[in-house]
Amino acid sequence: NRIKKTSSNLRVINTEKAILWSEKKLNIELAQNQKIAIKESIDKKLHIITGGPGTGKSTITNAILKILEEVTLKIYLCAPTGRAAKRLSEITKKKAYTIHSLLECDFSSKGFKRDENNPLKCDLIIVDEASMIDTLLLYHLLKAIPSNAKVIFIGDIDQLPSVGAGNTLKDMIASDKVYFTKLTEIYRQAKDSKIILNAHLINQASMPDIHTDKNSDFRFIYLEDLEEIEKKILYLVEKELPKRNFHSLDDIQVIAPMKRGKVGIENLNLVLQNTLNPSSKPLFRSGRRFHVKDKVMQIRNNYQKNVFNGDIGKILHIDTIDQRLDIGFDENVVSYDFSELDEINLAYCVSVHKFQGSECPCIIMPIHTTHYKLLQKNLLYTAITRGKKLVILIGTTKALSIAVNNKEVLKRYTGLENAIRNIGSKAQEIFLPGF
Template structure:
């Protein structure tokens, strides 16, 4: 262990933080020496700042930047002695060096005790004796900052004693419970169930109760309620928002270590959960997660209000002439445009090749010709980019849309309430004008709506003013949202708000993919010809074992070299999973091309010419979570690389490589919103395979699909229920009548 005084923050990334500082003792590095510290998110409690002191555990390695500590545990240490002055001066706005010096001269080593006791009048007299208003304000701020830091340090030590070593969890506990975290958790340690796995929480809770002298901690009311909370947490993790009692009781029994669901302790836990709001009663015998139930009811109520609202904008006949400038529409598509624009809430449903995007482009043109505004969005960055290109209009991710709407509200409030000079006002107004906006004349179009989860839909509807309209474009047979809830899949069954496109058009029909997709929609096994290399349509490489599947995928990928290719697999791990296939493809690429390979910050390998995926949103660079690119250069000296995304070559320094991964292969959920000329589907037997998975994977291809697996696996997958049907939700939408 070594105490390090932070001098500079070098990098803050999704993986963690790198900072430079001075070793205050000689435990790891020589006292007084300059060191770099690299800590992953799970190893550090909080974000360091210049002037702070941190306890660092780990080993020192030699790097191109000099000595570097690869940290295994990094915790904040409250400063003492003369370091305390610097800490106060730099961490509390308004204090500064002079006031910090006065505090130190007045209290010396007693200052930490004074701050914890919170003697604000005495502190104010020292900080600003001639400022009766400012002094108490600064003193209160100083006390609050110190107490928070002190509480965090004590919480880290307390949880570590109990075996909680994941510091991300510590940070979340501190954020939720604040200074009272330890006392709150002593009273009810099972409150940690939302943050930690049940076995760890349950062991910790029973241990604390035994230490406190509680008899029979296994029957403690807090434990029974905690078990109910843990069960609903598991329900939500499956994508459901509710469950039947017959499902909940066995789950409760497993949490409590009981064999039978009718055990008195299990029954007591069910009643305790019901009384304490772990789940609430719903229709049809369902028990609903309370937070999800609130969102579901709010979404239904808001959508029904939309159907009642009077139109703020009428689309007159002349506006429909705008359709003519966007390519010929089939009569089904033209009718869909008119129907969709006659409704304040509409779903545009269609399978592969029916021209949903073509129809959406016409909808946008007509609405704008009528005087309205259009806001386009999709859940995934890839889908938003494709929508932008197809419509010729800016499309954002839903995450970005919501963030911009919030930022717009913040700027509007500042402009209305704050005094500012003209230059600052002009800057803020310019910023606001560039952000997403929803007015009473706005038509919001959400593409790939089947992917949109309950929480995201709830957040969007809260931002929609009276009069604004919503068009949900999607395909009910694609995979449901990754997160919990169903909205689009429930709404699309209502003919009063749903327009369906059924006609497959010639330019897509020629590939044969829409025909196969249509058969899959009926959960039938399509006629698949044996794979014979580059060709349009859907073919099969027979493979029974996982090893044979991995080899078949690799052979097909290399066989289709020179074309836009994508591998879709069910799982990340395993010999035919994403990680293994990406590594196999990388090794084959390096062997065949002889290009140099370099390793990233977390052990990922890259080489020139390889496909990569960017895994967070970076609006400065114009990249979304899911943007696809290709490595163009690697710099072995600096450890960075260049990659091309949509025609732009971008530099990624070594610390930024955490945001890049190889993308020869993707899971099907990750591939939603993406398309490629040629798609290779690894049909590895697993529970994730169902008709939705197959249909979604096949419809990612534009010209060719190669399925690698067995007909038996294909038959078993098509015999399963649709993924959306496996979810129990409390969202009810019976009719579109208000």
């Protein structure tokens, strides 16, 4: 409410002229609903843009940046995770921060140096992958934003909510107090992608098109036997996909709905480790094996090491004398005592939740009725939208149908929606229909 009510530092601009100017500068042609989203983001102090894959969120982000850079002194781009921040930076060609680093995480207090008494010095903040922000992190972020700054949240409310408590993006929209634009139209360049078309079909509770040719970016492989599914995953990762220039570790990510079982995360990690990175001298800790060159994931925030839940890296060195190992992440190399290895899991296969906000050239996911408790529409939708070039589902059409038709999402009683509803004046919804 404080941010909404306080006027912005930015000078008033003619948004229609500015949008035309951005089209020329970026050499793009914006659709009418994209122009509306940009106009609302420029005109409103606090605005949300939500939409699925292929609806133009990245294009809109770049156009907004191009325009507001001309009238803005300081802009911050941020996202909840390191991988999401890296992706935002790749899209915009500008520096993007994790929210933790932007708020200057204080590992000694497990708090943040930036708050209402020491706010960020900026005129505009753009927050990407906003559906992943939990209630506590949103609270700290909003406290640190100066009253005169403009804030734009960008995300997809149909994905899984944050790992932590809350469902913040959906709650802000449901409150009817925050201006938002909902994008539903799929643009020309995205219409050739079966990944995107099937994601939207799934989101509408319709069965995806699984009868695709070998050159399609979406494949469904029908297998019922769990052992056969496991073997197929190993064959794809080790042999077939590398022939198509997908690197087994860097370009392929296996994700699964459940931890246990033949095609669960734990077993697939073991068999993929043995297949892709066998070792005669493994490190054994707490019943787990670690090898040099293993693909691993940080599974909880470590403020002191500046690594966070969901960060993926590779083991570079294991020192059995000093009982330490080094892991290379995107931005830095981090050392761990052997006693700290409970913070690390193998990441040849990860959960959908853990990979949210990340992307990979190729995604492989087993989908079987043994996972029926977790076969949900938003989980499947989130999973396949992680793939950039190829998505392969392996399993049964019955399991796929269960997921598509299971709209039940565990209700999160956060109180945020009502809290927002009870402050400020009613906001206007701008809904943009698709085809």
